[in-house]
Amino acid sequence: MAHAVNGVVAAGRGAKVSVETILVPDPGPGEALVKVQACGVCHTDLHYREGGINDEFPFLLGHEAAGVVEAVGEGVTDLAPGDFVILNWRAVCGSCRSCLRGRPQYCFNTHNASQPMTLADGTPLSPALGIGAFAEKTLVHSGQCTKVNPKAPAEVAGLLGCGVMAGIGAAINTGGVTRGDSVAVLGCGGVGDAAIAGARLAGARTIIAVDLDPTKLEWAQRFGATHTVNAREQDVVEAIRELTEGNGADVVIDAVGRPETFKQAFYARDHAGLAVLVGVPTPDMQLELPLIDVFSRGGAVKSSWYGDCLPSRDFPMLIDLYLQGRLDLGAFVTETIGLEDVEKAFEDMHHGRVLRSVVVL
Structure with a gap:
């Protein structure tokens, strides 16, 4: 029927x-x-x-x-x-x-x-x-x-x-954020703010929110951002380095998914740091990076598909955290x-x- x-x-x-x-x-x-x-x-x-x-x-x-x-x-x-x-x-x-x-x-x-x-x-x-x-x-x-x-x-x-899991998972599952880490998130919509919330859950010490929109930067602070960077007014890479003792962040999450934001994520990470792409690019987008920079900076570049989640494991856990008032x-x-x-x-x-x-x- x-x-x-x-x-x-x-x-x-x-x-x-x-x-x-x-x-x-x-x-x-x-x-x-x-x-x-x-x-x-x-x-x-x-x-x-x-x-x-x-x-x-x-x-x-x-x-x-x-x-x-x-x-x-x-x-x-x-x-x-x-x-x-x-x-x-x-x-x-x-x-x-x-x-x-x-x-x-x-x-x-x-x-x-x-x-x-x-x-x-x-x-x-x-x-x-x-x-x-x-x-x-x-x-x-x-x-x-x-x-x-x-x-x-x-x-x-x-x-x-979908979106909240993608962001939290980008921080916790793909990015492996842990206690004391510094994290930067580029793009503070639903996925980016979820990545910020995930970084806070994981115990990150410094969480830097980056966006073009002052309203979105205010939203990001509600989810746990300790610092904000307005990308219209500041050089994103330099601002993140200044906020991380000149080193760059341990994990930088690109929740926008454009070549220019991913380049910022790549260069804003610490040496041997991690750049995570969770924003979804369009099929026509191309990325160019000097191969020597990929080699010399070490670390890793990862894509995060659905926050690398396992629903049977992650959904019940996150609902429990919500009911406990922690998410x-x-x-x-x-x-x-x-x-x-x-x-x-x-x-x-x-x-x-x-x-x-x-x-x-």
Whole structure:
């Protein structure tokens, strides 16, 4: 039986999104039907609408979500109706070469639901990141559901499904930030502020927030930045060195994802320091660095995909920290909205007026 529900659809490149009736099938083998309670509005959804991911329109947008399992398909033994879950877009397989080497966070064979969700006329939809959660219900692979403590409100729990996890993981998992480290974060939107929060959780001594927008720098201080640098007014590399006894930071996280910001991250790190790229570049971007500088400065350069997270490990831990009052996930939520407000939320996000808009269903 198909469930007719409302969902936000991007019909074509650059077209405004609309709320449409979509048909969600009952779960088949290995699948779960989830009643969505809340879903954050992420830049990735805007990239889908603009055709920046691929051209497989129409898209069912939304992926940063939490909700309650309504039904499970054959063979699903670790989920049950009524479970409160955060959705993730990397359901690890457990059998690829990365999983078998004990590195499931780099799984090469992640799973999505097999059955398509469709428009009322039968047109198949492409769910954003295999989730499609700007909808009253969605169909996912059971491995995309991570059970967490239901005491956490859905509007904050769902943020771990993408942006907040990406930033915290960039600091803790990829960057390996630890007690006493100095950290600089370039770009103080949702992902950058989450990286700042992660660095504070890990015990960093100095946390430097860098942005062009004074308002975003104020936001960054709420999450734990000890110093701020306005990139319109200061040389970023020199400012970071001045704040780290002339050495550069131990870890520099680029949450923007542009060649110019990554060069700043590369040169603003200490000798043998680490530069982490978590901001997502576009396919046309090119980076040029003198190879002698790569050699002579030592250290490492890493990309951080989804914060190198393992949802089954990281989501419950971070929810527990939230419930203990040690991680203020609520500070990321600027506003709560309805499905019909997603287009305006994209505009507000594009202009930097919000940290996170969250659709509440």
